[in-house]
Amino acid sequence: MRAFTYERADSARDAAARAASTPGAKFIAGGTNLLDLMKLEIETPRHLIDVNGLGFDRIEKTGDGGLRIGALVRNTDLAADMRVRKDYGVLSRALLAGASGQLRNKATTAGNLLQRTRCPYFYDTNQPCNKRKPGSGCAAIGGYSRQLAVIGSSESCIATHPSDMAVALRALDATVETVNAAGQARAIPIADFHRLPGDTPHIETALAPGEFITGVTLPKPIGGRHYYEKVRDRASYAFALVSVAAVIHKDGTGRVALGGVAHKPWRVEAAETAMPEGARAVSARLLAGARPTHDNAFKVPLAERALAAVMMQARTA
Amino acid sequence: MKFDTPAGANPIDRTAVVGRPHDRIDGPLKTTGTAPYAYEHHAEVRNPACGYILGSAIGKGRIGAMDLAEAKTAPGVLAIVTAQDAGKLGKGKFNTAKLLGGPDIDHYHQAIAVVVAETFEQARAAAALIRVDYIRAKGRFDLAEELKTAPLTGNSNGGAPPKEARVGDFEQAFAAAPVTLDATYTTPDQSHMMMEPFASLAAWHGDELTVWTSNQMIDWGRTDLAITLGIPKEKIRFLSPYVGGGFGGKLFLRADAVMAALGARAAKRPVKVAMPRPLMANNSTHRPATVQRIRIGATREGTITAIAHESGSGDLPGGRPETAVNQSKLLYAGANRLTAMRLAVLDLPEGNAMRAPGEAPGMMALEIAIDEMAERLGMDPIAFRVKNDTQVDPEKPERPFSERNLVRCLREGADRFGWARRDPRPGQVRDGRWLIGMGMAAAFRNSSLVPSGARVRLGRDGILVVETDMTDIGTGSYTIIGQTAAEMLGLPLNKVQVRLADSRFPVSAGSGGQFGAASSTSGVYAACLKLREAVAQRLGFNTTDAVFEGGTVKSGNRSADLADATRAGDLTGEDKVEPGDLEKKYQISTFGAHFVEVGVDAYTGVMRVRRMLAVCDAGRILNPKTARSQVIGAMTMGVGGALMEELAVDKRFGFFVNHDLASYEVPVHLDIPHQEVLFLDGTDDKASPMKAKGVGELGLCGVGAAVANAVYNATGVRVRDYPVTLEKHLDRLPGAA
């Protein structure tokens, strides 16, 4: 860990302005991801702006019947919120499938969206990694890639985004709300928030330097049955090999987003029209053009089977 | 005392204290966080500096240049030690690779420097400022590839045993057998991943060195540290009173102790070093991967006529094989036999002992093979094992087993587990989306008595103090040693104080190879016999018929308080137990049976254990509570080995990629829903004066295969490559709909 300076921000706008104007500045929320990365010098911020005192810690109804989730709402509180459990069950389930109780108590909504990949080569600073050190190469390609992406990857990077929460948010069509250094607010659809790696895998989101997340909004509830199926080698406390966030209506229509397969939560709206035909039809479209590695080719049939499991539950519920 | 005749009736048989499920006497210290571990000896050493190890960034090659300038001037830095300025260093007897590398690099993350600074954070930050230019060399990183040309090797345990062990004519008998199996199994490299990392605190006083460390074997560690530093052993005091797990990873001197000693010498201050988790898998040792070919031939009635087990593994130059064929020499009868091992040279990190070395991976393979063979014969796997039970060493039939109740373990386990309800046809039982299966395996692990000494002192305060350099690595040594001493002197456990793991105490067995419990308590037994003599003599009693009970000593119709004996001063007894040739005359082993029920998700192929049972035959159980803890811990480790644990090898760069606990998965609580352990009551008078054997490794041997066999019973898809992960059977699962 490199030495850094530290301050507590007074307001979102102030935080954004300070972050944009201070070289090497980063926000710190729960710190559960950032601090680990700093210890390994994968992240080397020179200045930390602590945003924990800024509020943004409530879950409120929006004018159109949706919910606004503050950026600093803890994962535990979000998963336990009665409105979330009732109307956005997929989100609650996804959160509870992630990390551990202790981590969820600290982890925040914004921090969760911005957690970085778990590619093992990204975590070893001796290894080339375009995401950690642009232009150094990608050690994972041709290496140990069981956990990594099967679709949307590039010649530069085959990492996945590890968040469970983000997969549910993608299925729910959430919007990420931000404020920038000039105090301007904007709303970024979750579909556009995370980027594919392309040849700049180090640029992971649509956020501009210093842009601060104030919250996430969910549109009004869409009903249906909500599922989060997370497939992993051990029963808890492990990142997904593949996960399926799904909302399925009585007539078999619905939405589905995948985790563990790409650099961002993976959803193809056009594939969802095939939902009444079953998992095979959906996944054929959802994962069309998948380019898995030798180690992770199983993720393609696994995703289909996990989706089939979810659809079976919806049919028999 | 020399243990060369079977133990007769002795004071331990009374089992007033021994054999009882006493809570751990060190439990309160551990649960209140007041047991000082290696990194926490604040009371003894105030304000030590902190050392941080820099590991090599390449797997094979050499250091061209090292630039320390920036690191040296970083805040708080007191000293940096590299191979260039460490002086001449030796290599410990138990180390294959040097613990401080450079300029030559033997393996990834081999230590190449230690940075000492005022704080841990400063040392870590400065270590990242060291610039190293490496010259990479081509390394041998692919086991399967290197095994193609690897030579046969003997067992590592001294001597020059035959490279193939043969009885009868295997090839001919195998060719003639009407029912045969010829299958290859693989087990991966595994990491010990104990909770407490390697850690040491070193302090020099002149030319004398004290090291508080986390080590299973005090005398080995001390000896190898002396060799490494080139100083007399007598100048080193080596202590390891509490150890947060080792699993064999801490059998040997490792880089933490050497770096702490070198760092302290350079900084002229006590220095403590803990190894960061991401360094552990590649810096230290691991259980080597194996490729095992097993061939079995049998009559149609299920009598094994031919059995061959050949195993290949790899290690650094000068290293050792994983002795995965051991159990196949002894577990089942069969007139024609062959066992052999091959050792490839690899440039991966050093392979070495991990809990039940040899048998753990060997049983993972053999016990699947037995399951496959039973199926080919149309026999129940228990009946097949019973049919091929042997009461003598099949290679040397004149050597009987001292005690062998494998058949009882199998039968009692089957009853208890409800084995009769298992459908032998695989893929038949469903519970919603889950395919349900049951599997079992025999458990087998050798047990040996190794020399172990102790000193006991009965004080005027009525307290009996036991001193031995035995370690307690979370196993319960403190407690069983206390129980032994209490039993021998007829005292309650709370009158015994146990002091362990200090090189000033008599050299003991240490904790390894499941020999620790029986050997170390036998050493205490021997010392207590000496003390009883001293007591009897003081009291004017005849030693041979004196009975120590309830704080009194009785002989004939005379009786005296034990306290009377110490009125004139403390009394001491010191002795050690030494094995005689009983292990030559008898084969001394432990046995068991593992039963497992699993569910396999018909959709995703995910496997979850539902319940487990182990039945163990391991001589006298010294403390059923601590023994049970050993076995359930081992069963948990077995589930890890069966379903998830694997160090992934990067064959291009030569290192284990998943070197932290996020990526090297071990079971969590939710993976282990229900475990039960039964111990057969029995004693083995040829195993040790305590009539006890080991149990800590037995609990692991066979678990993996029992899980794999249960998965097969659930799915009908046989997976022979561990770990059994979902992609290995996903495409062949019975229909999900």
Ligand SMILES: Cc1cc2nc3c(=O)[nH]c(=O)nc-3n(C[C@H](O)[C@H](O)[C@H](O)COP(=O)(O)OP(=O)(O)OC[C@H]3O[C@@H](n4cnc5c(N)ncnc54)[C@H](O)[C@@H]3O)c2cc1C
């Ligand atoms: C052992 C372990 C297991 C885990 N398992 C899982 C799992 O199974 N599934 C899963 O989904 N997650 C898992 N996680 C990840 C966990 O969910 C994240 O670490 C957590 O959500 C991050 O939130 P935080 O508030 O602690 O973020 P921080 O670490 O504080 O910050 C993360 C990033 O977000 C930025 N940031 C924070 N707040 C803002 C803001 N308001 N605006 C702009 N930028 C901001 C920071 O600058 C930083 O770059 C695991 C983590 C650990 C350590």
Ligand code: SF4
């Ligand atoms: S996959 Fe991406 S994160 Fe992993 S090594 Fe390659 S560039 Fe780095």
